[in-house]
Amino acid sequence: MWPSAGINAANVGMSATETITSNPWVLGADPLVRHDPATGAPGGFGEEDFVTLVLPYIRTAREGVERLGALLTEHGTYEMNGIAFSDEQDIWWLETVGGHHWIARRVPEDHYVTMPNQLGIDSFDLDDAEGPGRDHLASPDLREFLTTHHLDLTQRDVDDPAPSVFNPRLAFGSHTSADHVYNTPRAWSMQRTLNPTSEDWDAGLPGASPNSDDLPWSRRPERLLTIEDVKDVLSSHYQGTVFDPYSARGTEAERTAFRPIGINRHNALAILQIRPDLPPSHRALQWVAYASLPFTTLIPMFTNVEEAPGYLTTTGANVSTDSFYWTSRMIAALADAHHAETLPAIERYQQRTLALGHAAVHAATAAASSANDVQVAALLAGANTTIAVQIRTATDALLGEVLATASTHMTNRFSRSDG
Secondary structure: OOOOOOEOOOOOOEEEEEEEOOOHHHHHHHHOOOOOOOOOOOEEOOOHHHHHHHHHOOHHHHHHHHHHHHHHHOOOOOOOEEEEEOOOOOOEEEEEOOOOOEEEOOOOOOOOOOOOOOOOOOEEEEEHOOOOOEEEEOOHHHHHHHOOOOOOOOOOOOOOOOOOEOOOOHHHOOOOOHHHHHHHHHHHHHHHHHHOOOOOOOOOOOOOOOOOOOOOOOEEOOOOOOHHHHHHHHOOOOOOOOOOOOOOOHHHHOOOOOOOOOOEEEEEEEEEEOOOOOHHHOOOOEEEOOOOOOHHEEEEEEOOOOOOOOHHHOOOOOOOOOOOHHHHHHHHHHOOOOOOHHHHHHHHHHHHHHHHHHHHHHHHHHHHOOOOOHHHHHHHHHHHHHHHHHHHHHHHHHHHHHHHHHHHOOOOOOOOOOO
16 A cells, blocks of 8 residues: 555545655764665655554644654654645645654645755744744754754854754755756746746746745745646646747757656646535545646545545556546547647646536535535535546547547558548
């Protein structure tokens, strides 16, 4: 099992698929806890374990940070990870620091966070973490760890050497040229999309360019965000820039310069939505997408149920159109080579299926509001099945349309009829 994200019966969400970076001086001070086959020494745990060991046992996002933090302190981890927790009040983001240490920050109420695969928190208040913990939590010995190993790289006055507010990205993160290909361009792309007029994003200025190491960890968007906004930024391949691999605008070097967000080997996306204005019985939704995100859509699933529709759960090793995953994979692979020709059909499909999903959610939410708790569970399960059936019909139709387009553009085509 490798649970990556979910929402539990207390309507607490958790996402644990973010591998992040570190540096040699942190890993030397607190080595990762790896299994040693020669001695039989057990390793720590990692992202395939986090959801199983934490999500069933917590009732708030903060409890998730505290439970995972205690497990990390005791058992350690074999990799660097970023983990998100959310409930109807708060979102917390936790990052592991070496084998046993960790930090966590509460996301500001009106901010979003952009997190490529590198340690991201850029400001941390140790006094708050060691005191009330309103917005910061950490390993109990984090201040001592910083001081003993000289990890804080902030320039300080000689008469005030002890860190209180410091930059974890400098202390614990990576500072490599590979980040400028694999990580920072993705944060730039997301912030460029969600704050289009806040910076001159295409001028190459410090703090606003694809290779900026100081893009903010969190930011207030220029308008309120939607589910579609989240899907769009996670589908990004640098549309509207010279770095788009599907565009003719840039040079070959520019079009292949950066790792896209919506990449070919993407597996699954979970957008965890907890609606605080609704009763707990039907408050939570998990929006699901599979395969390469530029070519796929979202299916909204109510999470206060015992099981999910087979279209989402029966994915096996054999390719089959009975599976939303495999059908999405086939559409993406076929459409990729014929992007311009298939894009109109894919955009129509995405708009139609997202509208279907929202309409189904509105209808089920209205029905659940006048039902008792026993009735709600059955109602939501039925709504999930209905949504899946509707989107399967649309997805199968898109597969046929994309297949037809790809077939007419095969290399062995010939204009003369055989009739």
